[in-house]
Amino acid sequence: MARSPAAAILPVLYFASLLSYADRIIFSIALQPIKMQFGFSDSQLGLLAGLAFGISYAAFSPVAGWFADRRSRKGVLIVAVLAWSAATLATAFANSFATMFAARAFVGMGEAAVMPLAVSMLSDTRNAAERGRAFGLYLSASALGTAMGMVFGGAVLATITRWGGLTLPALGTLQPWQTLFVAASCLGLIFVTIVSIVLRDPPRLVRQASARQEDDGVWRFVAANPKIIFTLYIGLSFIQMSTVTNLVWIVPMFSRLHGLSAGDAALSVGSSGGIAMTLGCFTTGWLIARIRARGDIAASMIACMGGCAAFAVFLLIGLLMTDIRLSLAFITIGMFFSYTPTISALSVMGESLPAPIRARLAGFNTMSNALICNSLGSLLVGMFGDRLFSGSSSVAYALALVIATGLILGGGITLLGLPAYRRRMRLLSAEGAA
Numbered sequence: 001m002a003r004s005p006a007a008a009i010l011p012v013l014y015f016a017s018l019l020s021y022a023d024r025i026i027f028s029i030a031l032q033p034i035k036m037q038f039g040f041s042d043s044q045l046g047l048l049a050g051l052a053f054g055i056s057y058a059a060f061s062p063v064a065g066w067f068a069d070r071r072s073r074k075g076v077l078i079v080a081v082l083a084w085s086a087a088t089l090a091t092a093f094a095n096s097f098a099t100m101f102a103a104r105a106f107v108g109m110g111e112a113a114v115m116p117l118a119v120s121m122l123s124d125t126r127n128a129a130e131r132g133r134a135f136g137l138y139l140s141a142s143a144l145g146t147a148m149g150m151v152f153g154g155a156v157l158a159t160i161t162r163w164g165g166l167t168l169p170a171l172g173t174l175q176p177w178q179t180l181f182v183a184a185s186c187l188g189l190i191f192v193t194i195v196s197i198v199l200r201d202p203p204r205l206v207r208q209a210s211a212r213q214e215d216d217g218v219w220r221f222v223a224a225n226p227k228i229i230f231t232l233y234i235g236l237s238f239i240q241m242s243t244v245t246n247l248v249w250i251v252p253m254f255s256r257l258h259g260l261s262a263g264d265a266a267l268s269v270g271s272s273g274g275i276a277m278t279l280g281c282f283t284t285g286w287l288i289a290r291i292r293a294r295g296d297i298a299a300s301m302i303a304c305m306g307g308c309a310a311f312a313v314f315l316l317i318g319l320l321m322t323d324i325r326l327s328l329a330f331i332t333i334g335m336f337f338s339y340t341p342t343i344s345a346l347s348v349m350g351e352s353l354p355a356p357i358r359a360r361l362a363g364f365n366t367m368s369n370a371l372i373c374n375s376l377g378s379l380l381v382g383m384f385g386d387r388l389f390s391g392s393s394s395v396a397y398a399l400a401l402v403i404a405t406g407l408i409l410g411g412g413i414t415l416l417g418l419p420a421y422r423r424r425m426r427l428l429s430a431e432g433a434a
Contacts, residue, residue: 010134012199013118014141016077019191020111021145023088023184024053024247026153027104030177031252032262033157034100037175042395044097046382049248052101054375057108058367064113065363068120069356074199076113078192084110085188092174092181108374112366115346119362123350135346140281143339146247147274153180154251154266161263176263218357218364228424231301231417232348233368238410239308239341240369242403245377246315246338250331253395258324272328273335280307280336284343297425300347301418305411307340312407319400341410345369352424377402 031045040048067076087106094100122134160166160176167173174182222229250273254265284303291299315334321327345365353361384398 008199009121010138012077012195013114013121013138015191016081016114016195017118017138017141018145018148019081019184019188020084020114021142022149022153022187023084023107023111025146025149026180026184027091028248028251029150029153029157029262029266030180032255033175033177037177038097040097042382042385043379044382045252046379048097048100048104050378050382051375052104053108053111054370054373054378055108056105057112057374058370060109060112061116061366061370062360062363065116065120065360065366068113068116068363069358069360072201073117073121074195074201077117077199078195080110080113080117081188081192081195082110085185085192088181088188089185092178092185108370112363112370115366116360116363119346119349120358123355123358135285135343135350137282137285138346140278140339142342143274143277143281147270147278150251150266150270150274154263154270156180156183156263157266158261158263161261218360221354221357221361225420225424227417227420228352231414231421232345232365234372235410235413235417236304236341236345236348237365237369237372238406239304239414240345241373241377241410242406243311243338243341244373245381245402245406246335246399248378249381249395249399253319253399254324254328256392256394257322257396258327268328269331272332276332276336277338281339281343283336284340288344288347297429298418298422300344300351301414301421304341304344305414307337307344308407308411310334311337311340312404316400316404319396319403348421352421352428377406 027049031049034040034048035042035045064076064080084107087103087110091100091103091107094103118135118138122138156179157176160179163176166176166179168182171182250269251262251265254260254269255262258265260268284307287306288299288303291302296302311334313334314330314337318327318330318332318334321330349358349362349365380402381395381398384401385394388394388401389397
């Protein structure tokens with residue numbers, strides 16, 4: 001594997017994404033136990049799950065993109081994983097809202113590097129026909145990481161809860177939720193050791209000949225393509241806010257509405273919705289390739305819009321049902337489409353952004369994505385649950401409201417940006433660069 005840099009890229013990025021999303025989802029699983037131990041309100045939980053992570057994730061994504069464009073991408077990945085693994089361990093031993101907020105912020109700093117690295121490295125090692133499938137496969141890692149985090153994290157949490165805790169050398173007796181973060185940090189250290197051995201930086205894509213001066217710099221490109229940038233940074237981010245916020249709050253919602261423990265709720269959602277998400281990633285990559293093969297050069301964005309509509313219909317129906325089996329069935333179908341917007345966004349960036357500045361533009365996209373998806377959505381659910389609704393259904397109603405709002409806003413902006421994206425793709429196709 002070490003002899004072929006391109007061959008190692010996708011597996012390494014796959015496991016990096018898997019670890020980062022497993023880390024995020026275990027915090028969602030732990031929300032209810034953390035609330036019970038520390039007495040945090042839902043608004044505080046929304047800040048911890050969203051803003052604490054999202055602000056630092058947003059702030060450091062352009063920085064990570066800058067380093068990915070100019071420095072060793074292997075080195076950037078190793079430093080990033082080490083940083084978020086240490087912060088994950090610190091989360092387990094946080095003893096107040098402030099210390100837990102700080103720990104989650106440092107997790108966001110480390111994980112901010114993964115997406116710009118993926119856009120840069122996969123785009124440099126895949127041609128236009130392969131990118132949709134490559135990004136679909138890559139994003140299946142986040143879905144699989146979410147599913148594994150729910151299933152195995154839920155099983156661990158349920159088991160250790162029955163034991164009454166776990167005692168480890170040097171760490172002492174841990175609460176059940178703390179063991180999830182200790183285990184995740186250990187997996188990060190193992191991953192770094194493997195990456196340092198098997199990964200080599202792939203060659204960077206040679207700059208394509210172009211007469212367009214706007215492709216020569218970040219700000220020139222942004223000024224020349226405002227509708228594409230607005231669609232990527234705002235429209236698709238609002239759409240993804242709905243899917244990401246659902247993953248943050250779906251386990252606490254099931255736990256409260258249907259009277260399940262946090263571990264059992266995670267097992268229920270993870271074993272159905274988590275598997276559906278993973279399968280949906282492969283399907284989205286295939287769908288983009290099929291639409292493009294039939295002659296629609298805007299295939300990535302068309303697939304995004306179709307997936308959003310299906311996600312909205314099934315997910316919202318599932319959230320508003322009181323029967324647990326029907327609710328889980330509809331939510332599972334909706335979650336099949338959870339990663340369609342993200343895969344589509346990656347594909348759009350990979351095929352429409354200039355190669356020399358792609359990682360930096362992807363970093364800015366990740367910044368806006370984090371502010372809207374990871375920060376705003378989670379916080380709004382907590383605030384709406386505290387202030388607009390009451391009872392065991394409060395989180396379900398708040399989550400449905402945030403999801404519907406995000407899809408309506410994001411879908412409208414994306415439709416407005418579709419013509420500009422088509423023009424860009426036709427231009428690149430004519431030059432043989434797409």
